[in-house]
Amino acid sequence: MxxxxxxxxxxxxxxxxxxxxxxxxxxxxxxxxxxxxxxxxxxxxxxxxxxxxxxxxxxxxxxxxxxxxxxxxxxxxxxxxxxxxSKMVDGMGFKDLALHNDSLLARQSWHLLHNKTSPFYKVFKARFFPNCSIMEAIDSRSGSYAWRSILMGKEVIQRGARWWVGNGRTIKLWQHGWIPRKHSSLVASYQIESMAD
Structure with missing residues (x-):
C-alpha cells in the first residue's frame, strides 16, 4: 500500500x-x-x-x-x-519486521479479549463484534483496514492458543486444541461413535 x-x-x-x-x-x-x-x-x-x-x-x-x-x-x-x-542462540537480535508486526497486532487482539472496560474495547465491540467475543468475530464489508489488521492478530493468538480443560464441561475434546504440544494440539486418535453424542 x-x-x-x-x-x-x-x-x-x-x-x-x-x-x-x-x-x-x-x-x-x-x-x-x-x-x-x-x-x-x-x-x-x-x-x-x-x-x-x-x-x-x-x-x-x-x-x-x-x-x-x-x-x-x-x-x-x-x-x-x-x-x-536471539543473541542467546548466536543471533544478533534484529527484528523480523513481518513477525514483529504480527505480534503487535496479536497484542491488540489480546487487549480486546481481556480489557473489557477500555474505550478501545467498547468502540470495537459495538461496531464489529456486538454479539460475540473477538475470538468468534469475522471480517465484515464495513470493517476498516485497522479492524482487518486486528483480525490478523487474532489468527496469531488462535494458532498458539490452547484450551484449559478445567472441569471439561465446555470443551469439545476432538474439535478444540487442548493438548500442550508444539505441533497439532488436537487429539490424533479416532473418535468413537458413542462418545460423539
Missing amino acids: ASFNYIKEREWKKLQGWEGKLLSQAGREVLIKAMIQAIPTYTMGCFKIPLGLCHDIEALIKKYFWGQKGDQRKIHWVKWGELTK
Missing part, C-alpha cells in the same frame, strides 16, 4: 544521514535497533504492513549493517534469518 511508503522514506533519510559517519559494525547495530527498527513500531501496532514493504526496509537495514554505500556491493556474511535470532 502506498499509504505506508512514508515509513520507508523516513528510514532511508535516517540511514543517509548516518552513512558518512565512521561507525563500527557494533555502532551500526545499536543505531539500527534503537532507531530504524523503532520507526515503524507505532504503525505496525495498528495496521498490517505489506510484506513487500517489510522486505524493502530489511534490505535497507542489511545494506547499512554490512557497510554498503550507494551502488557499492558488500558481502553479507550471514543470512538475515540468522541475524534475527
Whole structure:
C-alpha cells in the first residue's frame, strides 16, 4: 500500500544521514535497533504492513549493517534469518519486521479479549463484534483496514492458543486444541461413535 511508503522514506533519510559517519559494525547495530527498527513500531501496532514493504526496509537495514554505500556491493556474511535470532542462540537480535508486526497486532487482539472496560474495547465491540467475543468475530464489508489488521492478530493468538480443560464441561475434546504440544494440539486418535453424542 502506498499509504505506508512514508515509513520507508523516513528510514532511508535516517540511514543517509548516518552513512558518512565512521561507525563500527557494533555502532551500526545499536543505531539500527534503537532507531530504524523503532520507526515503524507505532504503525505496525495498528495496521498490517505489506510484506513487500517489510522486505524493502530489511534490505535497507542489511545494506547499512554490512557497510554498503550507494551502488557499492558488500558481502553479507550471514543470512538475515540468522541475524534475527536471539543473541542467546548466536543471533544478533534484529527484528523480523513481518513477525514483529504480527505480534503487535496479536497484542491488540489480546487487549480486546481481556480489557473489557477500555474505550478501545467498547468502540470495537459495538461496531464489529456486538454479539460475540473477538475470538468468534469475522471480517465484515464495513470493517476498516485497522479492524482487518486486528483480525490478523487474532489468527496469531488462535494458532498458539490452547484450551484449559478445567472441569471439561465446555470443551469439545476432538474439535478444540487442548493438548500442550508444539505441533497439532488436537487429539490424533479416532473418535468413537458413542462418545460423539
